Amino acid sequence: MNKSTYKNQIKIITNKNQKEIRIDKFLKNYIQNISRNQIQKWTTSGKILVNKNIVKKNYKIKPLDFVEIEISIPSVLDHLEYKNITAEKINLDILYEDEDVLVVNKPAGMVVHPGFGNETGTLIHGIKYHLTNSNLNNFNLYRCGLVHRLDKDTSGLLVFAKNEYSQKHLFQQFYSRTIQRKYIALIWGNLIEEKGTITGFIGRDPKNRKKMTILKQENQEFNKGKFSVTHYKVLERFKYLTYVSCNIKTGKTHQIRAHFKHLGHPLFHDSIYGGNRIFMKKKCSNQNIEFLNTCLKILQRQALHAISLSFIHPRNGKCHFLCPIPEDFKTVLENCRNMFLQ
Structure with missing residues (x-):
């Protein structure tokens, strides 16, 4: 399976009470799953601008700084190895589905992704079965995925990207924090x-x-x-x-x-x-x-x-989902x- 990446631009305006801290430390706390070493590489390569200027990696963020970052985010192909997961027929509470996204109401007690002690019976096992038996056209199982998770005993809404286009679109919203949960x-x-x-x-x-x-x-x-x-x-x-x-x-x-x-x-x-x-x-x-x-x-x-989830659909614009409170x-x-x- 070939790896792929896509470009994403993040823009941040620091608040007026921002403490002066190194830019790598600031961005590590702002961007999920990114190392300080990676941020330093972006700085050195000129991919991070502050107030429209290239800065050094020891630059200290100040109040009302305007930060722009162009980063390459690995696609879901780098994160999720669905080919090693066996499809399982599991009853899923699917609230919405089209060719781009699937919104599911996860019950309490169900693990989202397989891991130690939870090798089978997860939400991903059930989604793989559902999509493998779907009649939708142009479906590629390995270019899709969940872009957020819930704890095992937390119930409620999750959105699943059904293709690489929608996966990129949703990831960008999570990185820019425009998805409302x-x-x-x-x-x-x-x-x-x-x-x-x-x-x-x-x-x-x-x-x-x-x-x-x-x-x-x-x-x-x-x-x-x-x-x-x-x-x-x-x-x-x-x-x-x-x-x-x-x-x-x-x-x-x-x-x-x-x-x-x-x-x-x-x-x-x-x-x-x-x-x-x-x-x-x-x-x-x-x-x-x-x-x-x-x-x-x-x-x-x-x-x-x-209980609710709002995001910009990759093709259809803003959408909002609500699910019932569990019994x-x-x-x-x-x-x-x-x-x-x-």
Whole structure:
């Protein structure tokens, strides 16, 4: 299989409060899956301009700088080896499909890509079966792919590119952060603010490599972190729980889960981040403890659902997709309304 790349131009205007940091460090936190060494090569080759001028690799970004980058992004052929995946007949909840894209509602418990311990039964196995048996013309399995992911126990919307043209088009939108992704979550505790923004450099927790955390600057792992932004809004309050919507501007691993843990409000039944235990149990009555334990038995995974997705279709312009709330999540919300809002 031959590798291929495509050109993409990224334009950034830094904000007025931007701290002066080296350009390679700044861009590594802005662009996903790019090394500082690669950024330095772009700088040396003149592919990075600041205020229309070529800069050296030790240039320090300043407030209101205008940064332009022309980069070659590897196509999905460099990332996904679909030829080694066996097609499996799996029931998929496909909400939309045409010759360019496929939008699927992934259930909780399904892994997106095969990996250690999940060699079969993934979403990609099911998509390969679906597309292999499709009647669409001009379909090339090896020139397509998912351009974003969801955790195993997070449910909701994913978009799949069905050809190289749409894959490039969607990748460009993710790199420029114009794709809009909205999530709903149920978190422990009562958030103080009605809405807010969580930011920070996110990376692997040095004490537990299965977890992500907001890294402190004095931590030796700090330089490995990637800048992350989550906007949230309170939808309903249930005394011991808060129902929120989230819009993410960056798509880092476990971002929403780690962000709310950082605030001291882990997601309901998030076993990795401590949400599988009753929050502030000493302040709960016996009746409420029994109620919350019942809810934990109903919703046996983190309460996080990717409910809507908006992007520019490669040929048809702006499109918006919405999917229903899963039954386990929906039941807990209804139970909470009956318990705490009447």
